[in-house]
Amino acid sequence: MATTDAKTAETFRALHHGPTPLVLPNAWDPVSARVIAEAGYPAIATSSGAVARVLGYDDGQLTPPAEMFEAIARIARAVDVPVTADMEAGYGLDPKEFADRLLETGAVGCNLEDSVLDELVDVQQQADHLCAVRAAAGADLVLNARIDDFIAGGTVDDAIARGRAYRRAGADCVYPIMAPLDVLKRLADDIGGPINAHAKPNGPTPSELIAQGATRISYGTSLHNFTTDALRNLLPQLR
Numbered sequence: 001m002a003t004t005d006a007k008t009a010e011t012f013r014a015l016h017h018g019p020t021p022l023v024l025p026n027a028w029d030p031v032s033a034r035v036i037a038e039a040g041y042p043a044i045a046t047s048s049g050a051v052a053r054v055l056g057y058d059d060g061q062l063t064p065p066a067e068m069f070e071a072i073a074r075i076a077r078a079v080d081v082p083v084t085a086d087m088e089a090g091y092g093l094d095p096k097e098f099a100d101r102l103l104e105t106g107a108v109g110c111n112l113e114d115s116v117l118d119e120l121v122d123v124q125q126q127a128d129h130l131c132a133v134r135a136a137a138g139a140d141l142v143l144n145a146r147i148d149d150f151i152a153g154g155t156v157d158d159a160i161a162r163g164r165a166y167r168r169a170g171a172d173c174v175y176p177i178m179a180p181l182d183v184l185k186r187l188a189d190d191i192g193g194p195i196n197a198h199a200k201p202n203g204p205t206p207s208e209l210i211a212q213g214a215t216r217i218s219y220g221t222s223l224h225n226f227t228t229d230a231l232r233n234l235l236p237q238l239r
Helices: 009-017 030-038 048-054 065-078 095-105 123-140 156-168 181-191 206-211 222-238
Strands: 022-024 044-046 083-086 109-112 142-147 173-176 196-198 216-218
Touching (some): 030 065, 030 222, 044 065, 048 065, 048 222, 065 095, 095 123, 109 123, 123 142, 142 156, 173 216
Parallel strands (some): 022 216, 044 083, 142 173, 196 216
């Protein structure tokens, strides 16, 4: 097993600052996490949607928190690299309870999104929530604040305002999910700090996103969808 130091938040946080961009294919169980780690990726990110579906639920905070925390713990135990967990909007938990339970899983980072049921949360309310999670976790969690303007009908200006507010609240990285390539550079320039962008197997590619200022790349549910589609396409041949 890796040393404890190899799986710390500080190790993971440093990966956001070079010398190369951080690419994180998203895992959904211990097997997929091990495959990603064995391929040489320095950290594992989970996909809440993919984990939820493996557990028999769907995306959108429908997974009971205890089941999600246990799924994250199994993934963290399975690999020797840092694990950051996609935790949707936090499942309605008090920030301290959320931080304590997540740290108990062995994860050293998390995504927290700023919409519920496709409705954007008030920016100050979300910033206060992030600040409370940061206060509860200290430096032991790398916070990736998801900005949902581009899937919830917001604007570029609002995404920038949210990104700045979340960075002031203590977020280590911001994630304007599904931001179009033609606005990503403006987001990166105007928000500052590490920017997470969303890739898919059929594009946009990491190189395209990096060229527009992204420093962290993740794939969300797209790899689980790709794998499921491959199985679906194979099954008729197995009759």
